[in-house]
Amino acid sequence: MLKLLSRHFKVCAEGYFTLIAIALMVMMPTFSLVPDGEHLKLIQSRDFITVHTRNTPTTYYEGRHGPTGFEYELMRGFADYLGVSLNLDAGHHLDSVLPAVREKGDLGAAALPLEPTTPGVYFTRAIIGLQPLFVYRRGLHGIEAPADMAALEIGTLSGTGTDKVLRELQQQHPLLSWKESTELEVADLLARVESGALDGAVIFDHQFRLNRLFFPNVERGFLLGEPLSMAWAVPRGRGLGLLKAANNYLGDMQQSGVLDRLVERYFGHDDYLEYVGTRTFLSHLDSRLPRFDALFREAARQTGFDWKLLAAMGYQESHWDPEATSPTGVRGLMMLTLPTAAEMGVSDRVDPVQSIDGGARYLRSIMDRLPESITGEDRLFMAMASYNVGLGHLYDARRIVEIRSGDPDSWLDVREALPLLQKQQWHSQTRHGYARGGEPVIYVRNIRRYYEMLEYVERSRQQFFQLEQTELDADAVFPLFDLVPPID
Structure with missing residues (x-):
């Protein structure tokens, strides 16, 4: 691990230059090397705009x-605004x-x-604020203020603005001291804190909430310095038409409220995956599942799945709410x-009949596309x-x-x-790049837990039906549910 760190980090303890504080204003030149608007006309004539970006969750x-991605949504909208296609160099x-x-x-759109x-460049108007945040490994004590950071092994990412905040803090x-990287991403940094290779890190608040x-x-510590701005x-030197168009577009996004909605969608929540309390599950089991029980059973008959598995997936997806809408716009039970x-022939996503049927057939289609070498529960x-x-x-x-010399047909190895798809070291070697790879692991684990609960409930109810008990008190009948551990 030390060799890996030495490859990626450079120590920035002293010998830095003091940066001159300048008001964060976009400076317009009095002349340019090409007529105003020519660069924009070139983009529109060739019918695409090339955007340089990074493969990261933000x-x-x-x-x-x-x-997907916060800036991707804005880039795509800007290309539509210009009437051209989007060409990404990620x-x-x-x-x-x-x-x-x-x-x-x-x-350039890369959380700059x-x-x-x-x-050599001009920056657009500010898009969102970037609030630096210190995070540290859980279990460390006495870390309450910036002065406590001096005794710790800290990392940050070069060129993001957090390095500048640390230099200003070093004046006091x-x-x-700290270590910087130009090659890692936030998830890599947090992984090093998690593993103990670092005691703490300085990132941005929205990045921590996302990861x-x-x-x-990794524990939230405290905010550092004044907020920076993403732009x-x-x-430079190619006219101001593109800069003016970008500023007008971003201004429209802010004025219309679209920008605020994007911020809320991507950064306004920690994650849509959650651990749901057993009592909440039991409450929904009694109040919601009976409405959809027959639909899950019919979908199971048509696709060959256990109906309780489909019901568990439905609970993980929407808590059996047929009108649920996720932060990313997916809808239905x-x-x-x-x-x-559209692929599954579903015309109304909030219709529970169509949603359950479509979801079951979609899961079946995925299973049918997997390599034949994957079998059983792994499949x-x-x-x-x-x-x-x-x-x-x-x-x-x-x-x-x-x-890694593992078995690609084994779910345990996969x-x-x-989660390694969140780390630049690994996702840079893949075809599809970054993914929030921890999500599907939690997703499968939660569904297995809900499935086990449904199995337990069904077995228990069958036993009570045999004893001719017709009125069941959920709290009395299922007191051990709070002790059911997550399935790894």
């Missing part, structure tokens, strides 16, 4: 239902985005901190996307994981298993590999 990645680290914009690109003095606390589910041993970058619904669990994260990312995880 920028762009292949999600459960195709390309193979960048943070330190290569701006050189690419200066040399050959149209736009707004720095007006950066040579000369003993403070905290996967790193339970896009365009090249089985949370189908529009493309999946079922991998199909369930693919329902959540997509087949492409499952195949990427199987490839990682092969690289389960260990899926």
Whole structure:
């Protein structure tokens, strides 16, 4: 691990230059090397805009239902605003985005901190605030203020703005030191804190909220410094038309409330996957499941699944709420996307009959597409994981298993590999890139737990029916449910 750290980090304890504080304003030049608007006209004439970005959860990645990410949504909207197609170059680290914009690109959108003095580029208006946050490994004590950081092994990412905050903080606390990386991403950094290779890290608050589910041993510490700003970058010397268009578009997004809704969708919640209390499950079992019991049983007959498995998936997806809508726009009891619904012939996603039938057939179609070498429960669990994260990312995880000399047909091995898709070291070697690979692991585990509960309930009810007990008190009949452990 020390060799790995030495490869990725450079120590920044002293010998830094003091940065001059400048107001965060987008400076407009008095002249440019090409007529105003010519660059924009070139983009529109060739019918596409090239955007340099990064494969990260806050920028762009292949999600459960195709390309997604906070900045990806904005990039796609901007391309539509210009009336052109979107051409992404997502193979960048943070330190290569701006050189690419200066040399050959149209736009840089990669969680870039707004720095007006950066040579060769202009920045757009601020998109969102970036609040630096110190996080540390759970179990460390006495960490209550920035002064306590001096005794710790800390990491951060170069060029994100958090390194600048640390340099400013070092003015007040000369003993403070840290390590920087230009190649890692936030998930890699948090993984090092989780493992003990680092004591803490400085990242942004929204990044922690997006990743905290996967790193339970990383604790929120305290905010550092004043918020920075995220912005896009365009090249200097090619006219101001593209910059003006980007600023107008972002202004419209802010004024209409679309930007606020995107922020809420991506960063306003820790995660849509949750551990649901047993009593809540039992309450929903009595109040909601009877409405859909027959539908799950019919879908099971048509697809060959156990109806309780389909019911468990439905609970994990929507808590058996036929009108549920996720932060990413999937809808219905089985949370189908529009493309999946169209593929399955579902015309109304909030119709529980269509949703349950479509979800069951979609799961069956995934299972049928898996390699024949995957058998038994391994095949079922991998199909369930693919329902959540997509087949492409499952195949990427199987490839990682092969690289690690494991068995790609074993769910146990694939389960260990899926979270590695969050780490740049691994997802850079895959076809589909970054994925929130911890999600399908939790997804499958939760469904297995709910399935076991449904099995227990059904067995218990059958026993009581045999004893001619017709009125059951859930709290009295099922007192051990709170002791059912998650299934690993």
